Amino acid sequence: xxxxxxxxxxxxxxxxxxxxxxxxxxxxxxxxxxxxxxxxxxxxxxxxxxxxxxxxxxxxxxxxxxxxxxxxxxxxxxxxxxxxxxxxxxxxxxxxxxxxxxxxxxxxxxxxxxxxxxxxxxxxxxxxxxxxxxxxxxxxxxxxxxxxxxxxxxxxxxxxxxxxxxxxxxxxxxxxxxxxxxxxxxxxxxxxxxxxxxxxxxxxxxxxxxxxxxxxxxxxxxxxxxxxxxxxxxxxxxxxxxxxxxxxxxxxxxxxxxxxxxxxxxxxxxxxxxxxxxxxxxxxxxxxxxxx
Ligand SMILES: [Zn+2]
Numbered sequence: 001x002x003x004x005x006x007x008x009x010x011x012x013x014x015x016x017x018x019x020x021x022x023x024x025x026x027x028x029x030x031x032x033x034x035x036x037x038x039x040x041x042x043x044x045x046x047x048x049x050x051x052x053x054x055x056x057x058x059x060x061x062x063x064x065x066x067x068x069x070x071x072x073x074x075x076x077x078x079x080x081x082x083x084x085x086x087x088x089x090x091x092x093x094x095x096x097x098x099x100x101x102x103x104x105x106x107x108x109x110x111x112x113x114x115x116x117x118x119x120x121x122x123x124x125x126x127x128x129x130x131x132x133x134x135x136x137x138x139x140x141x142x143x144x145x146x147x148x149x150x151x152x153x154x155x156x157x158x159x160x161x162x163x164x165x166x167x168x169x170x171x172x173x174x175x176x177x178x179x180x181x182x183x184x185x186x187x188x189x190x191x192x193x194x195x196x197x198x199x200x201x202x203x204x205x206x207x208x209x210x211x212x213x214x215x216x217x218x219x220x221x222x223x224x225x226x227x228x229x230x231x232x233x234x235x236x237x238x239x240x241x242x243x244x245x246x247x248x249x250x251x252x253x254x255x256x257x258x259x260x261x262x263x264x265x266x267x268x269x270x271x272x273x274x275x276x277x278x279x280x281x282x283x284x285x286x287x288x289x290x291x292x
Pocket of ligand 1: 089
């Protein structure tokens, strides 16, 4: 499939939980696309004979996501990688898993999906057969490399960033990097401390990403619009700055409540980054907890 480098957007509108959701498609390079609906951004690579997919949002959206992919190609989805365990990135696993589609993820993604899935089976919220289909079938501890014709696709684990099971996927020739939720472009990041995330790991993931990419790389963030190296550099600098600011408060003996309630602490970034899921207060609290 040949497509221009410029953004080509399809809209498919449908209903989920009584609300309309639109699946839009951004064309990032000759063979890669970003799909946006509800939940984490989906990455699609159309190879010589097969499709490589990254994340699958929520189960009720699966048919419309498939319809959106069908506007790009009729090749089968051979591989579906989960960037991490959260439901807005793995909710469609059951619907996409098939004889032709293999689910792949980091070891800890399978562990967490297993644990949560078993709870759902016990509570009769999930059938045993769906539970089996929801789990990654191939896992890795550090990473995995895929080859498709001339393209090299690298799945790289980054440690304790957004969670303890994050993967970034880099398409070498296409020069496209999917960062999963190790990047929330244009907004404060959600760092899931209860599932092994940390601010230090989050920043380290950015350093790893910055080593891989160049000025022409297109970045798919877990949430937010497509981004690039310059924006990621600015964002990483912000993270380091807010880390230092909160660390300084901790060093001065400030309590969690003092930091949480100090609305001037990160005010230079709040207006531009504090309007997403993570508001300024949550950001201050997360940093404090992570650094303590
Ligand atoms: Zn997430």
